[in-house]
Amino acid sequence: MGFKNLHILLGVTGGIAAYKSVELLRLMKKAGANVHVAMSRAAMEFVGKTTFEVLSENPVLTDLWEDTHSSVTHIDIATSVDAVIVAPATANFIGKFAHGIADDALLTTMLAVTTPIMICPSMNTDMYQNIRVQRNLDILEQDGVHILDPDDGVLACKTVGTGRLPEPWFIFDRLDALLTQKDLAGKKILLTAGPTVEAIDPVRYVSNHSSGKMGYAVARAAERRGASVTLVSGPVSFDPPVGVEFIPVESCDQMADAVFSHLGAADIIIKVAAVADYRPIDPSTLKIKKTQDSNDLSISMTENMDILKRVGDLKTEQQFLVGFAAETNDLERHALAKIKKKNLDMIAANLVGTEDSGFKADTNKVKLFFKDGASKDIPLMDKNRVAHILLDTIIEQTG
């Protein structure tokens, strides 16, 4: 849904991981949120109040008696925020919050909050696993507070175990997911993304320029909107989105196997991958050597299976099938031909061959076509926004 114009309360309590909440604040600000920070007294032993004040561009709430911008600042904040995130959340904070104790500015403010709350426990492993801490976390969970489990790793006390505060980007990602409307809940989406690579020999291959950005944006958006997402992806240079079932593949044949073994369960199939149309007939098992006597090298190619067309032949009435088309010219003519040939419900045709659209770019210019000949233009925009508009349109089309 995006953080633009949202009001978020960031609670910081006294753990060594408090330094990570500075980066979390930065990420939320960069995404357009108006962030208010409330710190416990112990938190100020780890990170200075001024840092949060400067970066949030708001006064930081630390003391109910000193920070009197109005007589009820904490109530003003509590009633104006769209969500609260507490990172890191110490055992002390968790215990007090679970039992409604309000002995500092953060806890008092939080008792008046009625919007979603996420807390990120972070502490030594034995403390985290202590039955009292776990009981308090259970109470909070039953009360509807979202608990983001800590990571495993090396802790400040030099032990290795559960208790690390997750990285700021991950907390940001999960908060975004929490705040996103779950209009795809209960839907199973099968997605393909990235390029395929077809071996010539053990060190060389035929492929294309797909970075995976467009397909991963759709996977990320669908997961945040509550869908259960299976992402079949060719090789790309970044991690899969959080919360999706991820199936890495290389060749068209491997992608086809993965798609057909998950097809039956899918409600919506979206094929963003740029699949190689041809592959070397007989890839060499040894590295092909340069020859002395010829400048020419020919590689015989054979046609790959058209996975999308096969899915179009097999799909049921209940399944909604979306293809993508990468075109350099005659967008409409090619897109409409593909809808018909591959029995699609919708095709997203994008212009490729320009710097700001198609392969590798962060933005894309897409036109959606439907099988009745209608179309919808999506102007040039960030691929994450294109992904949400694509999903909005699928929801409209599937009722």
Ligand code: PMT
């Ligand atoms: O990954 P990015 O860098 O972000 O770039 C995004 C993108 C440009 C790759 C993406 O937006 C896109 O256009 N993907 C489809 C590219 C493509 O292969 O188009 P096509 O016209 O060749 O294929 C049409 C459709 O058939 C596609 O849905 C494709 O997945 C499918 N297909 C094609 C060949 C094949 N053998 N099997 C298939 O399933």
